[in-house]
Amino acid sequence: MASSLSDEELMKRYQSGDEAAFEEIYSRYGKKIYGFLMRRLGNPDNCAELFQETFLRVHKARSLYRPEMSFKTWLYTIATNLIRDSFRANGRSRISQIPEGEENPIEGVVPDGSHKLLSFKEALARLTDDQREAVVLSRLQGLRYEEIGRVMGRSTEAVNQLIQRAMHHLRECIDES
Amino acid sequence: MNLEKKKTTCDDSESLLVKKITGELLPGEKQSLESHLAQCAFCVAQEQELAKEWQSFDSLPAPEIPVALYEKTRETILGHLRREKALFPWTERISMKGIWSLLIPFAAGLAMTGVSYALIRSLIDLRIHHQHILIALFSLWGLLFAGGFWLILQGKRKKTILLDVVASFSISITFLVLLISYLASGVDALRWLAMSAAYEVAVASNYFFGIGNTFVAGWGIYACLASFIGAFIFGVRRGPAFSQNALLGSFLITALLSPAIYLHGSSHDHGYGILAFGALGTFVGAFIGVGMGSMVSFILRRILTPAT
Numbered sequence: 001m002a003s004s005l006s007d008e009e010l011m012k013r014y015q016s017g018d019e020a021a022f023e024e025i026y027s028r029y030g031k032k033i034y035g036f037l038m039r040r041l042g043n044p045d046n047c048a049e050l051f052q053e054t055f056l057r058v059h060k061a062r063s064l065y066r067p068e069m070s071f072k073t074w075l076y077t078i079a080t081n082l083i084r085d086s087f088r089a090n091g092r093s094r095i096s097q098i099p100e101g102e103e104n105p106i107e108g109v110v111p112d113g114s115h116k117l118l119s120f121k122e123a124l125a126r127l128t129d130d131q132r133e134a135v136v137l138s139r140l141q142g143l144r145y146e147e148i149g150r151v152m153g154r155s156t157e158a159v160n161q162l163i164q165r166a167m168h169h170l171r172e173c174i175d176e177s
Numbered sequence: 178m179n180l181e182k183k184k185t186t187c188d189d190s191e192s193l194l195v196k197k198i199t200g201e202l203l204p205g206e207k208q209s210l211e212s213h214l215a216q217c218a219f220c221v222a223q224e225q226e227l228a229k230e231w232q233s234f235d236s237l238p239a240p241e242i243p244v245a246l247y248e249k250t251r252e253t254i255l256g257h258l259r260r261e262k263a264l265f266p267w268t269e270r271i272s273m274k275g276i277w278s279l280l281i282p283f284a285a286g287l288a289m290t291g292v293s294y295a296l297i298r299s300l301i302d303l304r305i306h307h308q309h310i311l312i313a314l315f316s317l318w319g320l321l322f323a324g325g326f327w328l329i330l331q332g333k334r335k336k337t338i339l340l341d342v343v344a345s346f347s348i349s350i351t352f353l354v355l356l357i358s359y360l361a362s363g364v365d366a367l368r369w370l371a372m373s374a375a376y377e378v379a380v381a382s383n384y385f386f387g388i389g390n391t392f393v394a395g396w397g398i399y400a401c402l403a404s405f406i407g408a409f410i411f412g413v414r415r416g417p418a419f420s421q422n423a424l425l426g427s428f429l430i431t432a433l434l435s436p437a438i439y440l441h442g443s444s445h446d447h448g449y450g451i452l453a454f455g456a457l458g459t460f461v462g463a464f465i466g467v468g469m470g471s472m473v474s475f476i477l478r479r480i481l482t483p484a485t
Binding site for chain 1: 195227239240242246247250257258
């Protein structure tokens, strides 16, 4: 029954202490958030810490959530803020890591079939932090531009430009190789 | 591929192509892009490249969350949820919409005032007591309880410390007044016991602080009892979080007022000394209340919450 409800309806139930509603939300977003954190942080230890912290913050702040707001946007905003805090604490403004095990050369994927030395991983790592965040949220997490804008505190047009530049740089990196 | 040839004219469509593959293209933009693509082989090739580039994200393996981490986080949140669950779920079902949000606390306050009156009516002598003072006193009791009840129901899903503090204070004072009324209304053994306790405290406070009489001791005991009741009620109801706040609050008040104990120690002027003594009583009461409330809360939760 819970699975047929929207995220916002589930949150209303979760706010009143419904365990099943929490379980459903967690099953919908637990793995996605972990994937997002791993792609942004790269380090499994940091990622585990922030993963737990994200859901703890959701739990603690759930009474502040208003259904007029998209739950997905709210959740990714929390995760993104934690990532930024983590970067700040570690004195890093830019992360250029992609998780271990994602050695995934793009060869064979490009249209002309030529062998590309530069892996897709490296091409992604060359993007600016904002570009990578926007492109990961759009492509891998399935957020709309408007939602990404809210998460990142940018306008929809700014998100459009970030993704456009990201795609442009990805192509350039791949072409360079 | 000659990228320079149509760069200027195709710049606009590059933005639209990205929007197309991300599914963000607006109807008007779609039409404009399609008409451009119909006459531009370069941009058609660009579109194919972009689409393949976009697809290449699929080739990235999705990071797998460790099962232990997934389960641990899930259990942690569920543990929090179970601890926060009301011990008395009927309070969560009380309708607080519309007029009921005012009527329920008002009715509770009225009922409690009625009980108070029933307890002390035999003590009232209109030849001695001023009627307007009695009316004011009963109104105060009614307001305190109604206000406390309303705050609890309003704040039941909010973590507002202020609500907790005010509600616990008003409810504990109300219970305290009832208790005093009960003690003073003819149960001699309990009344003498209370007076005896006040006397013992007065002697002790004279010995340690140089101040104290049964009046001061009475204040201390009442404050102690009130804060105990408050901390106990909320310790049981919400677990240790509130009790810790109550304890911290009373500790700060005690710390702020404690110099008054020494400043007025040798004086007969009660002034701040009484307040300080009351604050000390509050701290002691809250301290004991925290322990008792948390312990009862823990035991009740173990009994009432089914193991999973």
